[in-house]
Amino acid sequence: MPHSWWRTGTVYQIYPRSFQDSDGDGVGDLEGVRRRLDYLVWLGVDAIWLSPFYPSPMQDFGYDVSDYCDVDPLFGSLARFDALVGEAHAKGLKIIIDFVPNHTSNAHPWFLASKSARSDPKRDWYLWRDPAPNGGPPNNWFSHFGGGAWSWDEQTQQYYLHSFLPEQPDLNWRNPQVRAAMHDVLRFWLRRGVDGFRVDVISHIVKDAAFRDNPANPGWTGEGPDIIRLAQTYSSDQPEVHDVIAEMRRVVDEFDDRLLIGEIYLPIERLVAYYGKELQGVHLPFNFQLLDARWNAAEIGRLIEKYEAALPQGAWPNWVLSNHDRPRIAARVGSAQARIATMLLLTLRGTPTLYYGDEIGIGHVDIPADRIQDPWAKREPDVGVGRDPSRTPMQWDAGQFAGFSTREPWLPLTPDRETRNVATMRDDDSSILALTRKLLHYRRERAPLNKGEWRLLCSSDDILAYERVSGEERAFVALNFCSEPRSCALPTTAGATITISTHGGRCGEAVGTVLCFRRDEGVLLSSP
Incomplete structure (x- = not known):
């Protein structure tokens, strides 16, 4: 497969509510994103992924869509979106947008029609079922946001399925009319110039045809959110989903060099199936393995090897450290190791996705009880599921x-x-922002890093080291996961020089067969 822009580039995720407010209402918007494009060019990313900006009642902050082909006034207008796309393209940046196909808002005209009567032509566009024999919900499925996944409609005397909030009814993707309508949504945005889609909860969009009960989760300890009580055997990752995704891919392929990314929280062996037969599924099934990995050299090394070995022939890997749903990397591993994580992300084989604010090291932010916004946190307040700390505003x-x-x-x-803001940190050569920018630009310029092969050299005694190779050109990466100085024998690096250190300094320093590290230090070396 040729090295398309998405294979050699870096994706930068923007949560529009939190990137830049242009109109003084305290909420970010599309015009705010447009005004910060020069920063993104300076930083060195290649594509912007925008979380939802569609018209919405905002019960789940845009993931409850009431119109797939417009922009919510909170974020701007279609004209503002077109201006953003045009200017981004002029500056060499691609635009990826969120596509939310599993569910709509309950305020969407499709659902209002479906709900109006059992005889309505759109009734089968959603998942309606009669009560169980005892009068209760049709099965035992849980919502991802707490409580049961079925809500009763008094008027039509049936339950409808909502895998998330009751205000987010699930679409019926077994209905060809639904698929056709959603394919037209994709075409609407592709014609407006978007370069790709990140498809929300893509593994959920097809459910078991018989709506069988999910079995108990043998790993459940009696604690945590409701959704983990049961194994999601019948409510997600169904075999038929791959045919639906292949159809979606054919629509995207009607346009030149566009990208399809899938949000999929699955083990590696099931994740890689989403590349599809003959790689005709999503181009990039999001690889979230680093989000939950134990943060040590041996574990990360094993994870990378397992993922690389599981990839289908010709499939392109990808890596993610943070996103809008999970704790930021600096919150998980601390500010010192966040630098190690940044070097890891930007030097592994595959397409990296960098989450806004990670480049300045934003970590956990305490959210006072009276300022909690996340509906999941409000529905399950005692299990630590709040996503607000990962969505706080960018600091300029x-x-x-x-x-x-x-x-x-x-x-x-x-x-x-x-002190933790772009203006302060961009002039500080020792800042994590300066480190991120150096790595992004070096990655773009060096074939071993943006398209080369990957080979593990060491993953023991707190050190992870690997080699990237493209033709005759080589680069080495060595990371100290320990908060104490360490050394590692790496004969393959003899004669190489340090190009970038997570601590700053050491640039141009020659190394021998033993590489010495400062505490929490990572180094990128160029071959002799």
Whole structure:
């Protein structure tokens, strides 16, 4: 397969509510994104992925879509979107948008029609079922946001399925009319110039035809959110989903060099099936393995090897460290190891996705009880599922509201925002922002890093080391996962020089067969 832009580039995820407010309402918008394009060019990313901006009642902040072919006034307008796409393309940036096919808002005209009567032509566009013999829900499925996954409709005397909020009814993807309508949604945005889609919960869109009960989860300990009580055997990852995705891929392939990404939280052996037969599924099934991995050299090394070995012939890998649903990397591993994680992300084989704010090291942000926004956190307040700490505003300068807005933002800023911001850190060569930019630009310029092969050299004694090779050109990466100085014998690096250190300095330093590390240090070496 040729090296398309998405194979050699870096994707940067933007949560639009939290990137830049252009109109002073405390919420980010598309015009705010447009005004920050020069920063993204300076940083060195290649594509922007925008989380949902569609019209929505905002019960789940845009993942409850009431119109797939427009922009919510909170974020702007179609004209603003077109301006963003045009200017991004002029600056060499691609635009990827979220596609939310599993469910709509309960305010979507399709659902309002479906709900109006059992005889309505759109009744079968959603998943309606009669009660169980005892009068209760049709099966035992749980919602991902707590409680049961079925809601009763008094008017039509049936239950409808919602895998998330009751305000997010699931579409029936076994209905060819639904598929055709959603394919037209894809074409609408492709014609407007988008370069690809990240498909939300793509493994969920087809359910078991018989709606059988899910079995108990043998790993459930009695704690945690409702959704983990049962194995999701029949409510997701059904065999028929791959035919549906192949149809979706054919629509995307009607347009030149476009990208299809799938959000899939599955073990590696099931994840790789989403590349599809003859690689005609999604181009990139999101690889979230680093989100839950134990943070040590041996574990990360094993994970990378397992993933690389499982990839189908010709499939292109990808890596993710953080996103809008999971704790940020700095919150998980600490600020020192966040630098190691950044070097790891940007030097592994495959397409990396960088989450906004990770480049300045935003970590956990405490959200006071009276400022919690996340509906999942409100529905299951005692199990630690809140996503708000991962969605706090980007911090641009040391001003009162960190340059994000002229008023109090919709979520709190970090306590150290006066120093943890772009304006302060971009002039500090020792900052994580400077490190991220160096790595992004070096990755873009060096074939071993953006398309070369990967080979493990060492993953023991707190050190992970690997080689990237393209033709005669080689690069080496060595990472100290320990908070103490370490050394490692790597004969293959003899005569190489240090190009980038996570600590700064050491550039141009020659190394022998033994590489010495400072605490929490990673180094990128170029071959002699």
